Amino acid sequence: MAARLIDGRAAAQEVRARVAQEVERFRAATGRAPGLATVLVGEDPASAVYVRSKGKATREAGMESVSHNLSADIGEAELLALVDQLNRDPAIDGILVQLPLPGHIDSAKVIAAIDPAKDVDGFHPINAGKLAIGAADALVPCTPFGCLYLLKQELGSLSGLDAVVIGRSNIVGKPMAMLLLGESCTVTIAHSRTKDLPAVVRRADIVVAAVGRPEMVKGDWLKSSATVIDVGINRVDAGEGKTRLVGDVAFDDAQKVAGAITPVPGGVGPMTIAMLLRNTLVAAHRREGLAEPAGL
Numbered sequence: 001m002a003a004r005l006i007d008g009r010a011a012a013q014e015v016r017a018r019v020a021q022e023v024e025r026f027r028a029a030t031g032r033a034p035g036l037a038t039v040l041v042g043e044d045p046a047s048a049v050y051v052r053s054k055g056k057a058t059r060e061a062g063m064e065s066v067s068h069n070l071s072a073d074i075g076e077a078e079l080l081a082l083v084d085q086l087n088r089d090p091a092i093d094g095i096l097v098q099l100p101l102p103g104h105i106d107s108a109k110v111i112a113a114i115d116p117a118k119d120v121d122g123f124h125p126i127n128a129g130k131l132a133i134g135a136a137d138a139l140v141p142c143t144p145f146g147c148l149y150l151l152k153q154e155l156g157s158l159s160g161l162d163a164v165v166i167g168r169s170n171i172v173g174k175p176m177a178m179l180l181l182g183e184s185c186t187v188t189i190a191h192s193r194t195k196d197l198p199a200v201v202r203r204a205d206i207v208v209a210a211v212g213r214p215e216m217v218k219g220d221w222l223k224s225s226a227t228v229i230d231v232g233i234n235r236v237d238a239g240e241g242k243t244r245l246v247g248d249v250a251f252d253d254a255q256k257v258a259g260a261i262t263p264v265p266g267g268v269g270p271m272t273i274a275m276l277l278r279n280t281l282v283a284a285h286r287r288e289g290l291a292e293p294a295g296l
């Protein structure tokens with residue numbers, strides 16, 4: 001039987017609609033809207049599309065969107081000065097520096113310069129540490145947070161399930177593993193040096209593929225009825241000068257085996273932006289000393 005498709009677009013719409021309702025309440029309580037600043041350095045076309053989508057989604061949710069589009073050759077000191085200015089701006093609740101940054105800029109230094117209370121990407125070491133110790137007030141990276149939302153919607157409780165996360169990045173793999181551990185899963189983080197990866201993946205009730213390699217995870221690596229979350233967004237040649245998007249999972253074969261699976265596009269990607277809005281709303285509530293909206 002073919003796997004159920006996990007519809008990330010629909011789930012993201014639900015989250016965005018709930019955020020928009022809560023923005024109205026926030027506006028009534030404070031007389032202002034939550035504000036998100038995006039910072040884009042350079043002209044990477046995919047990054048430019050993502051930042052535009054984030055700005056549009058922010059406005060559609062009723063929040064203020066401020067975008068800073070900077071030249072690729074901006075110096076690190078100038079970028080740090082902008083972050084400092086945004087940290088001190090009372091109208092800005094969330095700061096997002098789009099990654100990747102050009103090679104001459106130290107991304108870790110820029111991320112560490114963001115006020116952790118405005119770090120709606122959840123990449124600051126303070127927020128990474130809070131997530132690791134299970135602190136309730138961590139701001140959690142948007143992509144893994146979106147994956148967790150989809151998993152809980154699909155499976156309900158995750159307690160006791162075997163989860164394999166393929167990929168160990170600070171942005172997806174590691175925070176994903178922490179979130180799954182927080183849900184009482186038995187978590188394995190696999191990566192390029194893992195021995196016999198297919199055998200490791202075959203044990204899993206939950207597979208999160210975040211490795212950045214087109215269609216690497218094959219259908220016969222999966223336990224039947226596994227829930228598969230594909231974080232990969234890889235543009236590959238589709239012939240005749242065209243390209244198409246594929247994930248890190250070989251979808252056609254995987255869906256014959258899995259219990260449920262996210263498609264690419266239309267799976268995890270839209271959840272990343274929905275969770276960014278959620279984090280901005282939460283950051284704004286905390287900055288105003290208001291109770292956080294329940295259930296988001």
Ligand SMILES: Nc1nc2c(c(=O)[nH]1)N[C@@H](CN(C=O)c1ccc(C(=O)N[C@@H](CCC(=O)O)C(=O)O)cc1)CN2
Binds near residue numbers: 233
């Ligand atoms: N500062 C950050 N930089 C980056 C992040 C991030 O969370 N914060 N994540 C990625 C890119 N990203 C958001 O920035 C992102 C990627 C993909 C999607 C998305 O909706 N994808 C669609 C397909 C879009 C397409 O056609 O190209 C989908 O999967 O359906 C949203 C956001 C790296 N940088």
